Amino acid sequence: MTNGRSTAWNSLQRHVVPLAAMLTLLGCGSPPAVNTSAMMPADAGVRMQSVPGRYVVQFKDTAAGDHFKARTKAKLYKNLAELGVEVLELPVGTDLQTVQSAEEVDFAEPDFLYTFQPTAETLASKEKNTPGLSGQYALKMVDAPTAWRKTRGDAGVTIAIIDTGIDRNHPDLRGRITGGYNVLEPKSPPTDENGHGTHVAGIAAASSNVLSGMAPNCKIMPIKVANAHGMASTSQIAEGIAYAALHGADVINLSIGGPAPSKTLEKAVAACVKRNIPLVAAMGNDGSNKPMYPAAYAGVIAVGATNQRDEVTNYSQKGRWISVVAPGDGIISTTPTYTTNLIQTGATTAKYGRLSGTSMAAPLVSGIVAMMRSTTPGMSPKAIKQRLEETTDGNHKYSTTSGYGRVNAARAVGAIN
Known part of the structure; x- marks a missing residue:
C-alpha cells in the first residue's frame, strides 16, 4: 500500500464537494440557524457552530440543577439521564462562561453542530x-x-x-x-x-x-x-x-x-x-x-x-x-x-x-x-x-x-x- 498524494488527489479534487459548501446548495429548505461565536476551551483553539441558546450541562446534583434553572429561567429541552446531563435552552444573550462558572455546574458546553x-x-x-x-x-x-x-x-x-x-x-x-x-x-x-x-x-x-x-x-x-x-x-x-x-x-x-x-x-x-x-x-x-x-x-x-x-x-x-x-x-x-x-x-x-x-x-x-x-x-x-x-x-x-x-x-x- 502506498500513500497517493500526487495525481490521485489532483484528479479527485475536481469532483470533491465539501459538505459545508454542499449545505448551501441543498434545495430542501435552509440549514438550521447556528451560532458561530461559540468557542471551545483555549487548548482546543477551534471555533464550531452551535445551536443558539442551547447548552449541555452536568450539574453537581439534582438540587443544584433545580436551583440553577429557577435562577436563570432556563428551560429543559431534554434530559439525557443515562449520561447525567441536561440539555437546556437559556435566554438569548446568556454567556457560556457565565454558565460554566455557576456554582451549581460541573461542566457546560454549547450544543455543538457536527456534519456527516x-x-x-x-x-x-x-x-x-x-x-x-x-x-x-x-x-x-x-x-x-x-x-x-x-x-x-x-x-x-x-x-x-x-x-x-x-x-x-x-x-x-x-x-x-x-x-x-x-x-x-x-x-x-x-x-x-x-x-x-x-x-x-x-x-x-x-x-x-x-x-x-x-x-x-x-x-x-x-x-x-x-x-x-x-x-x-x-x-x-x-x-x-x-x-x-x-x-x-x-x-x-x-x-x-x-x-x-x-x-x-x-x-x-x-x-x-x-x-x-x-x-x-x-x-x-x-x-x-x-x-x-x-x-x-x-x-x-x-x-x-x-x-x-x-x-x-x-x-x-x-x-x-x-x-x-x-x-x-x-x-x-x-x-x-x-x-x-x-x-x-x-x-x-x-x-x-x-x-x-x-x-x-x-x-x-x-x-x-x-x-x-x-x-x-x-x-x-x-x-x-x-x-x-x-x-x-x-x-x-x-x-x-x-x-x-x-x-x-x-x-x-x-x-x-
Whole structure:
C-alpha cells in the first residue's frame, strides 16, 4: 500500500464537494440557524457552530440543577439521564462562561453542530453505478470472499448506524433492519431525508443478489440523529449513542465528525466502551492532521480511507489516533429509492450510487467488527481493535497516515492466518 498524494488527489479534487459548501446548495429548505461565536476551551483553539441558546450541562446534583434553572429561567429541552446531563435552552444573550462558572455546574458546553461526512464524492463514477460483486472493489480488496467462508455475520449481531436515517423499504436493506429510533422526532420512523445514512448502512450490511455489504447476515439498527442537511448536534449524537448501547447494539458506526472535543460525546463513548460495545468512527476528510471527534476519543476505532489503487487518499485525515484504513473512495452502495438532498444536488443517484470519504471506510470496518463478534461474541473493544491492527495487510509499521495498515477481513475473522 502506498500513500497517493500526487495525481490521485489532483484528479479527485475536481469532483470533491465539501459538505459545508454542499449545505448551501441543498434545495430542501435552509440549514438550521447556528451560532458561530461559540468557542471551545483555549487548548482546543477551534471555533464550531452551535445551536443558539442551547447548552449541555452536568450539574453537581439534582438540587443544584433545580436551583440553577429557577435562577436563570432556563428551560429543559431534554434530559439525557443515562449520561447525567441536561440539555437546556437559556435566554438569548446568556454567556457560556457565565454558565460554566455557576456554582451549581460541573461542566457546560454549547450544543455543538457536527456534519456527516461525504465531503468527497465521485461524480465521475456515476456511469458505473451497476451493482454486483464485480463492481465492489472494496470487498475484494479486503478479501471479503475468503472471510465469508467462515462467517457472513450472525443475525443476532446488530450494527447501529448513527446517521441521517435509512430507507427502510430499500430492497437490499429491508430484510436486515431491526428496531431503530428517530432522535429528532421520536414518534416518527428514522426515514433518511439526506441519503448518507442509507449509503453507510449498505456498506455495512446490505444483502441481496444485487449488492452485498461487508456483513450481509448481520442486522442494522438505524438511529437518525441528523436532519436533511446532514447536521446533528452534540446532544442528538450522544442520545443516539446511548440509545444504541441500551437497545442491543453490538457495534456502533459513527461516520461523523467535528474539530472540537465535547465532554458529552466523550462520556457517551466511554460509557459504550465500559459496556463492552466497540465504536468505529470516520477520521475526517480535510486531509489535515487536526483531530476530529469522536474519532480521536480513547477507545474508538478511527478509520481512514484508501482508494482503488490501495493508496491512502489525500483527503483522509491523519493523526496519532488513527487505527486502520479501509477502502472509502468511489464506494458503490445503497441510496434511497426516493429523492433526498444528496440525490437532488447530484451528489449521487437513486437506489444505488457511489460516494467517497472516510464515512464510507468506517462502515466497512464496522461490518468486519460485526463478523468478529459473530464468531467471538465476548470479544472486548480493546481486543477487537488490537486484532484489526494486527491483521492488516502490509508490514504493520504504524504511521499517522495509515495507522497499522489497510484492514484484511479474512485475517481479522480468522479465516486465514
